[in-house]
Amino acid sequence: MSNLAKFRQLCWADRFLLLEATLWLAIARLGLRLMPFRHIAPKLGEVGLESAANVPGKIAKEAERISWAVRALSHRTPWESACLAQAISAKAMLRRRHIPTTLYLGLAKDQSQQMEAHAWLRCGSEIITGKANHERFSVISCFAEQSLEKNxxxxxxxxxxxxxxxxxxxxxxxxxxxxxxxxxxxxxxxxxxxxxxxxxxxxxxxxxxxxxxxxxxxxxxxxxxxPTQLLSQLKQRQQQITLQNLAIYRELNLLNRAMQPANIPVVLLKGAFLATAVYPHIGQRAMGDLDLLITQEHIPKMIEILHHRGWQETRPLALEATFEHHHHLPSFAKKNLNFQIEPHWHIILPNRPYSIPSESIWQDVMLYTIAGTDLFAFQPHLQLLHLALHASYNHQFAFDLRSLCDIALVIDHYGDDLSWEKVVENAINWKWQRGVYLTLALINSFWNTAVPPEILHQLKPEQMPDSLMALAKSHLLRGREENKKVSKNFSQLKSNNTTIAKAKFALSFFFPTRKRLAWRYGTPHNNKKIWLYYFVNFYDVIRRNSKRAWLLLRGKNEITKTAERRSLLAGWLGQTE
Known part of the structure; x- marks a missing residue:
């Protein structure tokens, strides 16, 4: 019987399902041919997450139907529909139906000892695509949607x-x-x-x-x-993070060797330092990127070295405008590596009430050796201050508990070597007092052991609303995925400012200064055609914010609460004692 005859015998629901599968297989194939995988990966979900191990029978049946459609069509398309295209297509179809899945990427050696790659998709306990021999592949990465809150x-x-x-x-x-x-x-x-x-x-x-x-x-x-299956998934995730971090440190070693002839000092920031110096095992602290701090004068040479080693900016770069509006370069990505490098020349955004000269932080660094390579890291008190700054002022506790676990482990690891006197002195002198106090108070409210009470007493601001601790705790426990739906800037629409002030603030994003526009789109600010980017910027602002603005105007409960929390936190932190 011909394929057309078989198709005619199907019910209309199955026919439409096969047509949908054909469309997604075509989109997946085209995307894989035209775009580097690093641009596709973020659309597959959050790296490292896994979906539930069990799903209800109704969902399992729907996943089975989509599995049938994708596998049936994959052998009949005029183009090659390999394992990755099948997994992406099935994932897209299930995502449209709000069904969580996990896409796995694995490596194994074939009979000739050559590396072989494979991709497969899991929904619940069943493998939807790529099931054949998937057990012999070692998982190197996985992608899933963060859907617990919704569920x-x-x-x-x-x-x-x-x-x-x-x-x-x-x-x-x-x-x-x-x-x-x-x-x-x-x-x-x-x-x-x-x-x-x-x-x-x-x-x-x-x-x-x-x-x-x-x-x-x-x-x-x-x-x-x-439960055995859940424990196995946790251990598998630890293995993935271990391999990922080893790859990051290998690239760090090679990069540092390339920078040594130019005498570029490098400070390891956040996870790059913490994963080996503070956490008991390298697989306990995931790193999404490699954060490095160098002096501003060495940034051009750093860019040159990164380009030479195959790293490219993830968006266009206008260096002069970036120096004026930010404290780090755009992330750099490299083909076949699923992490990025983010070079910093400071740890604070410019022109903030709590900004300090970059020279101040270089006074409190120490030598740190990893894999036989000499680098620098912050001294314990500055390590704590930087982590508190990042959690509070930079992100208004919109990230996750990991930021507090980092600080708790720093305190536990260094013990008496951590100078609380310097923590208090610098926090007050640098006008970081509010953010540092609120961060440490949260840690104490969660675990009641990490921070000496007298330190909290010395740091406590004179003006602090009674509800602020509960507000920060609620915001933090919402998690990064929920909180990032409302940016710090967008949350200002729920501030206590007047309507005119809010309107001026909103217009500043539609019509930014030439230098800010240059920073955003990586073009020289004196470019005669820069005015064309105002149209691009207008479109981008609408595209990024129209949905959340509509939800906010309609008074949607969750997004309104998130915006209000972030606005109140940002407003309080932005004030100085």
Whole structure:
């Protein structure tokens, strides 16, 4: 029987499903041919996350139908529809139906000892595409949507976890992360059923601490209570992060060797330092990118070295405008590497009430050796201050618990070598007092052990609303994926400013200065045709913000609350004592 005859025998629902699969296979194939994978990867979900191990029967049946459609068409398209194109197509089709999936990328050696790549897609416990021999491939990366919040709030059928259980699991997650473990925590973990374990691990993933959470479970001997499949996923994720971090450090070593003849001093920032210096195991601290600090005078040479090593800016760069409006370059990406490099010349945005000269931070660096390479890192007190600055002033606690875990581990790791006197002195002199206090107070409210009470007393601002701690805690626990829906600038539309002030603020984004436009689009500010970019900018502002603005104007509860929280935090932090 011909393919056309078989098609005619199908019901209309199956016919439309096959047509949809054909369309997505074509889009996936075209995208893979025309774009580098680093541009496609962000559209596949968040790297390192995994979807639920179990889904209801109704969802499993829908996933099975889509699996059939994609696999049936993949052998019949005029173009090659290989494993990656199949996985991307099926993922797109399931995403349209709000069904969470995980796309895996793996490597293995064939019979001739050559490296072979494979991609497969999982929904629940079933492999949707690429199932054949997928077990022999070692997972190097995975992509999934951050969907726990939506599942908890909108789809109890999937998670079977109500609001009160969700709040209880948040408290249990915090208790497990406590540097001073409590015996009661072990008993609470032992009482969880598989659905609750699944939700708890999702919470850890949402906060980007799933492998550190695994380490704390092992320290408590609570990992024995984790369902086997979920425990296996956690360990697999730890292996992925370990391999990823080793690749990052390998590139760091090569890059540092290239910079040594030019005498460029390099300070490791955040995760690049913490993963080996503070965390007990390299796989416990994931790194999305490699953050490096160098002096501003060395930035042009740094760019030249990065280009020579195959790294390219992820967006156009106008150096003069970037120096004026930012504190780091655009991220640099390299073919076949799924991390980026972000060179900094400062740790603070310019022209802020809490800005300081960059020379101030270079006075408190120390030598740090990794993999036989000599680099620099911040001294313990500056390490803590920088992490608090990043969590509070730079992001208004819109990231996740990992930022607080970093600081708690710094405090625990250095102990008496951490100069609290310098922490207090610099925080006050540099006008970082509010952000540092609020960050440390949050850590103490979560774990009640890390920060000496007298330090909090010395740092506490004179003017602090009673509700601010609860506000910051709520914002932090929402997680990065939810909070990034409302940027700091966008949240100003919910500030207490007058309508005229808000209108002026909004217009400044539609009609920025020439230099700001030059920074945004990487063109010289004295370019005679720069005015054309005002049309591009107008389109971009509308495209990025129209949906959230519409939701805000309609008074959608969650986005309104997120905007209000971020606006209040940014407003309070922006004031100085």
């Amino acid at each position: 908890l709030a909108e789809n109890e059928e999937i998670t079977s976890v109500n609001y009160h259980t969700h709040a209880h699991l948040q408290e249990l997650l915090l208790a497990t992360l406590n540097p001073a473990p409590q015996k009661a925590t072990v008993g609470q973990l032992a009482q969880l059923d598989e659905t609750e374990w699944q939700a708890l691990i999702h919470l850890a993933q949402q906060q980007h601490i799933e492998t550190y959470f695994l380490a704390r479970l092992e320290a408590l001997n609570g990992h024995t209570a984790v």
